[in-house]
Amino acid sequence: xxxxxxxxxxxxxxxxxxxxxxxxxxxxxxxxxxxxxxxxxxxxxxxxxxxxxxxxxxxxxxxxxxxxxxxxxxxxxxxxxxxxxxxxxxxxxxxxxxxxxxxxxxxxxxxxxxxx
Amino acid sequence: xxxxxxxxxxxxxxxxxxxxxxxxxxxxxxxxxxxxxxxxxxxxxxxxxxxxxxxxxxxxxxxxxxxxxxxxxxxxxxxxxxxxxxxxxxxxxxxxxxxxxxxxxxxxxxxxxx
Numbered sequence: 301x302x303x304x305x306x307x308x309x310x311x312x313x314x315x316x317x318x319x320x321x322x323x324x325x326x327x328x329x330x331x332x333x334x335x336x337x338x339x340x341x342x343x344x345x346x347x348x349x350x351x352x353x354x355x356x357x358x359x360x361x362x363x364x365x366x367x368x369x370x371x372x373x374x375x376x377x378x379x380x381x382x383x384x385x386x387x388x389x390x391x392x393x394x395x396x397x398x399x400x401x402x403x404x405x406x407x408x409x410x411x412x413x414x415x416x
Numbered sequence: 417x418x419x420x421x422x423x424x425x426x427x428x429x430x431x432x433x434x435x436x437x438x439x440x441x442x443x444x445x446x447x448x449x450x451x452x453x454x455x456x457x458x459x460x461x462x463x464x465x466x467x468x469x470x471x472x473x474x475x476x477x478x479x480x481x482x483x484x485x486x487x488x489x490x491x492x493x494x495x496x497x498x499x500x501x502x503x504x505x506x507x508x509x510x511x512x513x514x515x516x517x518x519x520x521x522x523x524x525x526x527x528x529x530x
Contacts, residue, residue, distance in 0.1 A: 304459075306459075322458070333517055333518075335517070335518070341518055342521075342522045342523060343460075343505065343507075343518075343520040344520075345517030345518060345519070348517055356517055390459055390460065392460075392518075393451065397499075404462060405450075405462065405509075405518065406462065407452075407459040407460040407461070407462075408459050409457075409458055409459040410458075410459045
């Protein structure tokens with residue numbers, strides 16, 4: 301079955317702009333989470349959505365937001381982009397997310413965002 | 417807060433050598449533990465996992481045992497191949513209410529030379 305699909309794979313934005321990234325989870329998965337990966341900070345948890353509701357949120361400013369649709373597809377948005385937002389943004393899906401012990405989380409290939 | 421510590425490398429080995437990548441964690445509870453692998457230009461792939469103390473996860477010749485007494489989850493492989501060259505991440509996650517996703521180590525860059 302198809303894996304986690306993220307679009308776009310690569311994009312370049314200018315400081316002050318906003319960006320929307322999209323994620324389609326594995327069919328049947330209801331949990332979608334987002335992570336930011338940078339060389340300096342490594343992998344950091346952004347937020348998790350389950351059944352269209354944000355269930356968990358990491359320590360990021362309010363410029364970072366997300367949503368989940370009824371078909372479990374998710375989008376994340378970053379407003380007023382800063383140079384430091386340049387990163388690989390990874391989406392992950394699982395059946396029930398963090399609520400179930402040992403639940404397997406599958407990652408997409410990520411969206412590479414460069415802010416100039 | 418909770419954290420994961422692993423050597424960052426790069427770790428360079430010859431093909432067929434024995435591999436150990438150390439991972440230790442600090443946690444207030446009893447999380448599940450994971451190893452993920454990231455090949456160049458790709459996302460993360462789950463390599464193996466363990467959900468409770470003394471569990472051993474294994475996959476593709478890699479193994480790791482959940483050691484609660486030493487708060488460790490070291491990754492081992494008996495004979496590495498060039499194709500194992502990648503970045504390896506150790507991670508923990510809690511289940512149940514209040515969970516906040518996977519907490520990752522910084523990653524260990526592994527280079528296998530022919």
